[in-house]
Amino acid sequence: MVARTRVAVTGSSRRWSPSWWCTRLALRLTGAEAVRVSVRHNVAKDTIDALVVGGGDDISPEHYGGDLEAPVRTDPERDALEIQWIRHALEAKLPMLGICRGAQLINVVLGGHLHQDLHQLRKRTYNRPGLLPTKQVQLEPQSRMARVCKREHLRVNSLHHQAVSSTGQGLRIVGRDLDNIAQGFESEKNDIMGVQWHPEYLLYLPAQLRLFRWLVTAAHR
Numbered sequence: 001m002v003a004r005t006r007v008a009v010t011g012s013s014r015r016w017s018p019s020w021w022c023t024r025l026a027l028r029l030t031g032a033e034a035v036r037v038s039v040r041h042n043v044a045k046d047t048i049d050a051l052v053v054g055g056g057d058d059i060s061p062e063h064y065g066g067d068l069e070a071p072v073r074t075d076p077e078r079d080a081l082e083i084q085w086i087r088h089a090l091e092a093k094l095p096m097l098g099i100c101r102g103a104q105l106i107n108v109v110l111g112g113h114l115h116q117d118l119h120q121l122r123k124r125t126y127n128r129p130g131l132l133p134t135k136q137v138q139l140e141p142q143s144r145m146a147r148v149c150k151r152e153h154l155r156v157n158s159l160h161h162q163a164v165s166s167t168g169q170g171l172r173i174v175g176r177d178l179d180n181i182a183q184g185f186e187s188e189k190n191d192i193m194g195v196q197w198h199p200e201y202l203l204y205l206p207a208q209l210r211l212f213r214w215l216v217t218a219a220h221r
Helices: 018-029 076-092 101-109 144-149 206-220
Strands: 005-010 032-037 050-053 096-099 113-115 130-139 153-158 163-166 171-176 182-187 192-195
Touching: 005 018, 005 076, 005 206, 018 032, 018 206, 032 206, 050 076, 050 101, 050 206, 076 101, 096 101, 096 206, 101 113, 101 163, 101 192, 130 144, 130 182, 144 171, 144 182, 144 192, 144 206, 163 182, 171 192, 192 206
Parallel strands: 005 032, 005 050, 050 096, 096 192
Antiparallel strands: 113 163, 130 153, 130 171, 171 182, 182 192
């Protein structure tokens, strides 16, 4: 029997984590085994073929030169753990998919910066968070993400109030919302993608499930 591709999925250490269970299902549907990683779930890095950096609390602002006095909910232990995993994935050239906070953290590790609060930048898109695909993202036609999703226009959900303001080394923005805020990026050379929305809650949409299938296929290569 051929062993399933093992994908590390970072996230909250809370016992009940809907994001973890939905991501686990998405990966199972694409033929992979999800392995949970958190400050309570230790995994040997050399047993992993790909990495999903999941969503959650804000990244501590000291990691990207943000306002240290801003009232944000952070998780320093998780920051440190996920930074280690991202650096490992970069060194080992493992495929990576960043989701919301995870996309932001990949960008920060590569030297990029964030908008710490998007509320004042919103003009055409409301700030209310939600799991349903009520917001719009336009992908660059020639981008890898557009080819993977087989769509240039996506309907997405939104749970964030931060986003990439400048990209880290080797990354380029390939998706924006109606306010021109970055919603998707990809690496110019490596198998790395980051999305600002939560595809794990939209796995019933073929374009969203294809993001996970891309990750698993990249790991096979």
